[in-house]
Amino acid sequence: MIFGPTPLDEAEGAILAHSVRLKERVLKKGTVLDAEAIAALRAAGLGEVIAARLGQGDVPEDEAAGRLADALLSPLIARSRAATGRVNLVAETTGLLTVDAALVDRLNALDESITLATLPNFSMVQPKEMLATLKIIPFAVPGAALGVAEVLLRQHPVLTLHPFRPLKVGLVLTELPGVKESVMEGAVEVTGARIEALMGRLLPVERVRHETAATADALRRLLRQGAEMLLIAGASATVDRRDVGPAAIVKAGGRIEHFGMPVDPGNLICLGSVGPAGSEVPAMVLPGCARSPKLNGFDWVLQRLFAGLPVRARDIMGMGVGGLLKEIETRPLPRAKAPQAPPPAQAPRRPRQVAGLVLAAGRSRRMAPLNKLLVADAQGVAMVTRVVDNVIASGVRPVLVVTGHERERVEEALAGRPILFVHAEDYAEGLSASLKAGLAALPPEPEGVLVALGDMPLVDSAVMARLLAAFDPEEGRAIVQPTFRGKQGNPVLWGREFLPEMMAITGDVGARQLVGKHADRLIEVEVADDGVLRDFDTVDSLKAAPGFGKAGPSRKG
Structure with missing residues (x-):
């Protein structure tokens, strides 16, 4: 192709490279110049144009x-x-x-x-x-x-x-005591919507105990109903290929193809199949995030299967590039510090409402005659006041403070703050009594509660805000706990689903014993300092606390 300034005598049949505005008309870019166009250009006093002329071939x-x-x-x-x-x-x-x-x-x-x-x-x-x-x-x-x-x-x-193929899909929901009915209904609704979007149909849902044999029996029943795909939504997330869901697939006559995937959210998916070779029915144990309608790794696998594409272990292991589907609070180096492109237009997410609960009823027996909660820092602010101010600044609402020992003095130290007081009449029975008194006073609206201890003043509001950002019960992050160098600390944010179990705790203990029981619903947030590990029960420990080197009387904050 020949390109460049072209005399009008040689321009017939050439392609105009740039639009030319004449008195009576506009010759647009790409116009193939004919005799009439060239005459118009001459009449406008032009002797040449920028044009392209085709070469041989x-x-x-x-x-x-x-x-x-x-x-x-x-x-x-x-x-x-x-x-x-x-x-x-x-x-x-x-x-x-x-x-x-x-x-x-x-x-x-x-x-x-x-x-x-x-x-x-x-x-x-x-x-x-x-x-x-x-x-x-x-x-x-x-x-x-x-x-x-x-x-x-x-x-x-x-x-x-x-x-997409109009597949019939069987869903098994496994149940454990204490799981809210709304959680179960939500899982069915979200899964059904996914299936329908892919042209499929959900068979009547099987609800069984979270046990291998019961789940396997449910899978067999669904196969007899013509299920062309099997899904298991476990009451507890799968943590091993020998766990309840995968074991049920094997017991039903199937096999496990792969456990886990390099996609987040979606890590804890388990893919297998049930049936004889050549006529296998895909079977999956869903990750906890599948209870949310947001895109996750399960969607990627589900779409391929509905499209008739085989999904093998190597396919899942090849999903890592592009597999980071959302911002994750627990990543060591959040991208919040990196340049941000404007987000796509979408409906703003409704902030999750989380209440704050400060336990401030203890008797300070190991620091007698001082009440540790009322010991002042270098600025003269009581320890409990510092804690409550940090909780308020984190953004939780409402903030409840449980009182007990020296109730009047604690309330005086917190006067004027936007908080609600709850008095634990039986505070002498231990920490669980204070916890239950506070939980019983929670309003029905909050989806979770941040439980803070009144003797941990070194946990600042920024740390608590990070816990709030990580909280997402729909995606399996229903318990959020800070860690420092791998050690678990306080405060802990609990989803509302755990309140019945927390109300059943007795003795001088808190709810942390439930963390291990519900590890599949836990997300840990690593923080930069050890304030989340440090409470102050003795005069010696208080002397080592920044800003609290000398125990003394407090003033109101």
């Missing part, structure tokens, strides 16, 4: 784009007409798009005049959605390059659209 942009688009076509994919060297490829049905990335790279490396841009591999698409755009950059393509490109594209499909 060159193919005009629209013809080249059309030929390559024809070579890209495959079933259920349509194309637009060529215009300005561009053709768009669009879906004709709902399905999953697969892309031969290596072939796209080879095409784009063939000649700078030819470019192809596609959606990511394994994109879920809707009818009429654009899948790819083919663009010829200059006004023509060398014929030899075009010929090679056509041969390349006809060797193997670059774009393949796999329509």
